[in-house]
Structures are given as C-alpha cells and as structure tokens.
Amino acid sequence: MHVIEQVKPKIFRLEIPIPNSPLKATNAYLIKGERRNLLVDTGINRPESLATMQSCLAELGVDMADTDIFLTHMHPDHSGLIGKLRTETTQLYAHPRDVERLMLMLDSENRKDWAYKVARRNGFSEAEAVAMRGRRGSEFPEETDLQFAFVTEGTVLTVGDYSFRCIETPGHTPGHVCLYEPDHKLLLSGDHILGDISPNITHYWGDGDPLGTFMESLNKLAQLEVDLVLPGHRRPFLDCRGRIAELAAHHRQRLDEAFANLADGALTGYQVAARMTWDMRFTTWDEVAVAQKFFATGEALSHLRYLECRGAIIREERDEVVYYRRK
Numbered sequence: 001m002h003v004i005e006q007v008k009p010k011i012f013r014l015e016i017p018i019p020n021s022p023l024k025a026t027n028a029y030l031i032k033g034e035r036r037n038l039l040v041d042t043g044i045n046r047p048e049s050l051a052t053m054q055s056c057l058a059e060l061g062v063d064m065a066d067t068d069i070f071l072t073h074m075h076p077d078h079s080g081l082i083g084k085l086r087t088e089t090t091q092l093y094a095h096p097r098d099v100e101r102l103m104l105m106l107d108s109e110n111r112k113d114w115a116y117k118v119a120r121r122n123g124f125s126e127a128e129a130v131a132m133r134g135r136r137g138s139e140f141p142e143e144t145d146l147q148f149a150f151v152t153e154g155t156v157l158t159v160g161d162y163s164f165r166c167i168e169t170p171g172h173t174p175g176h177v178c179l180y181e182p183d184h185k186l187l188l189s190g191d192h193i194l195g196d197i198s199p200n201i202t203h204y205w206g207d208g209d210p211l212g213t214f215m216e217s218l219n220k221l222a223q224l225e226v227d228l229v230l231p232g233h234r235r236p237f238l239d240c241r242g243r244i245a246e247l248a249a250h251h252r253q254r255l256d257e258a259f260a261n262l263a264d265g266a267l268t269g270y271q272v273a274a275r276m277t278w279d280m281r282f283t284t285w286d287e288v289a290v291a292q293k294f295f296a297t298g299e300a301l302s303h304l305r306y307l308e309c310r311g312a313i314i315r316e317e318r319d320e321v322v323y324y325r326r327k
C-alpha cells in the first residue's frame with residue numbers, strides 16, 4: 001500500500017515510509033514539468049522506502065532520467081535515497097552548508113565517532129555513548145560521489161507552470177531551504193514548519209545558535225503570503241502564519257522550562273533533558289531508548305544554547321563535559 005496524493009495540478013505528495021520510527025513517513029513531492037520533473041526530497045535509505053518510491057514513480061509514469069532532485073535539507077529521512085534514484089542526467093540541488101554536512105556524514109566512521117563524542121561531552125554515561133556509537137545506521141546515502149548544484153537565497157527552480165524561489169531557513173539544519181511559489185502561494189516547507197508535530201531543533205556542539213536562527217527563519221516566513229503549506233512530514237495544512245505563531249510560543253515555553261530546571265545548580269544537557277517534559281511514553285528517564293535520549297538532549301541543548309547566547313545562563317566545561325548554570 002502506498003499513498004500518492006495530488007495536492008495541486010501536477011504536484012503530488014508521496015508518502016515514503018520510515019520503518020520503526022514514530023515519524024512514520026517522509027513526504028516527498030513530485031512536480032511534473034513538460035520536459036523535466038522535480039522530486040523534492042527522497043525518503044530514508046531503506047529497502048521498503050525505496051520500493052515505495054519506485055512504485056509511486058512508476059504509477060505516475062515518471063522516468064528519473066527526466067527528473068531532477070532537490071533536497072530541503074541533509075537529514076537521512078530526506079536525502080537517504082538520493083544516490084539510488086539519481087541517473088546520469090539527474091541534477092541534484094541542495095544548499096552548500098547542508099551538502100558540506102552530508103559529505104561528513106557519508107563517512108560512517110566519522111558519523112559514529114561524532115555520536116560518541118557528542119554523547120560523552122553532554123553527560124551520557126560511557127555505556128550509553130558506546131551504544132550510541134554502535135547504532136548510527138546506514139540510513140544516509142551509501143554513494144559518496146554525489147555532485148550537487150548549489151542553491152542559495154533567491155535561486156529559482158522552474159518546473160512547468162511553477163517557479164519556486166529558494167528561501168534559506170536555517171535552524172533545523174544550517175542549510176535548510178524552503179521552496180516558495182509566489183503566484184500559487186505555495187510553500188514546500190521541508191522540516192522547517194510542520195503541522196502536527198514540532199520540528200526537532202537540536203544543538204550538539206559548541207558553536208552556532210540553531211534555535212535563534214530557527215526563530216529568525218520563522219519570522220522571515222511569516223512575511224510571505226501562503227495559502228497551502230506542503231511539509232516534510234504528516235499532512236499539508238493551510239494556516240502558515242497561525243502555525244508559525246504556535247511554534248514560536250512552543251519554544252518560548254520550552255526556554256522557560258529549561259531555565260527553570262537550572263534553579264538548583266549546574267546541569268549537563270543530558271540532565272536537563274531528563275527533567276523536561278516530552279511527548280513520549282515513559283515513567284522514568286532510565287527506560288527511554290538511548291537514541292531518543294540523544295534527540296531529547298539535542299533539543300534541550302538548543303534551548304540552553306539560546307539562553308547562553310542571550311546572556312541568561314553560562315556554559316562551563318569540567319573534565320571534557322559541558323555544564324550549564326544560571327549566572
């Protein structure tokens with residue numbers, strides 16, 4: 001069973017499954033043109049996902065030799081199948097900052113080391129960090145010879161009657177790009193704005209301010225006239241500005257929560273995550289799977305970093321572990 005939904009003339013939403021994930025599926029979008037088609041995002045690199053994508057493309061009569069691929073961002077649930085779907089005549093498009101990150105992640109040893117170091121540095125036990133090192137799977141593309149044409153702010157991609165303008169929306173990743181079609185008031189929002197769930201904003205290392213840039217990117221999109229949002233997960237929705245206001249309010253509340261948790265002294269990102277409320281079913285933090293703890297910690301850290309960048313809290317390092325405390 002696969003899902004193809006026509007969302008506009010010549011624009012189709014393809015639901016590509018993510019096995020064993022609470023996210024359930026990634027939305028890829030196929031835009032049919034006269035000479036060339038554009039596929040926006042691909043789904044994760046798993047056999048079930050590839051099979052679904054291939055049957056969707058067959059049903060729509062799409063030949064990948066006549067189709068280019070645009071990535072909203074480099075996460076594996078969006079980029080994973082790019083190497084398997086491309087042909088010699090397929091042009092790949094993405095933002096240079098995410099291409100750089102993707103290339104780092106294509107080296108699996110690199111990826112595993114990164115997960116281990118991040119976990120240890122932010123307060124995971126040695127055993128949990130080792131488990132995290134072991135579990136970084138092969139959901140990224142396996143092909144290492146991917147060649148991209150770079151898109152940046154204002155790049156226009158024309159497909160049939162649609163002219164999509166690239167809008168840089170850093171936050172979820174540093175090189176996240178949304179596609180905006182001003183004549184049809186359409187926004188392909190990737191994982192920058194989702195309808196039913198809030199995009200994961202994580203921070204793992206010492207630089208940047210992902211949540212701050214995410215909030216700025218939300219404000220930037222609030223200026224656009226949008227009648228239909230086509231997100232990277234779950235259902236399309238209509239009220240772009242309303243959803244932006246909800247997401248901003250959600251993060252303000254999370255910032256208060258993170259700050260409140262530092263009332264009794266310095267804590268690691270891991271410890272703050274353990275004290276925050278999550279939309280997950282568990283009674284004690286100990287029973288949460290290590291991968292979920294990793295994401296939760298990344299989310300807590302993006303909020304701590306935001307507070308740190310605005311002078312509300314201080315970051316300190318002791319024995320190569322990072323702690324946050326109030327001033």
Ligand SMILES: [Zn+2]
Nearest residue numbers: 075077191232
């Ligand atoms: Zn995603």
